[in-house]
Amino acid sequence: xxxxxxxxxxxxxxxxxxxxxxxxxxxxxxxxxxxxxxxxxxxxxxxxxxxxxxxxxxxxxxxxxxxxxxxxxxxxxxxxxxxxxxxxxxxxxxxxxxxxxxxxxxxxxxxx
Numbered sequence: 001x002x003x004x005x006x007x008x009x010x011x012x013x014x015x016x017x018x019x020x021x022x023x024x025x026x027x028x029x030x031x032x033x034x035x036x037x038x039x040x041x042x043x044x045x046x047x048x049x050x051x052x053x054x055x056x057x058x059x060x061x062x063x064x065x066x067x068x069x070x071x072x073x074x075x076x077x078x079x080x081x082x083x084x085x086x087x088x089x090x091x092x093x094x095x096x097x098x099x100x101x102x103x104x105x106x107x108x109x110x111x112x
Contacts, residue, residue: 039067045088058084
């Protein structure tokens with residue numbers, strides 16, 4: 001591959017790396033909803049454009065096989081290398097690592 005032919009690929013990789021940053025995804029996510037059917041989990045979300053913030057939010061849909069732990073499909077209404085789907089995916093991943101409310105000790109519980 002020539003250097004010129006690598007430029008579009010490198011641009012997409014740079015955008016996707018940027019989208020995986022916690023600051024970007026957490027501030028850009030408008031909402032996320034989850035639907036489980038059998039072993040498939042469909043995650044739909046809306047994400048605010050990074051530069052044209054007054055523009056319409058991008059719709060993102062991820063389909064995940066929870067048994068195989070694989071992403072089957074990632075769709076975004078934006079054409080081209082999509083950093084928005086990556087941002088939603090990383091947001092979901094970070095939420096999956098959060099503690100459940102019942103796992104966190106309440107501050108008002110007195111220790112003996």
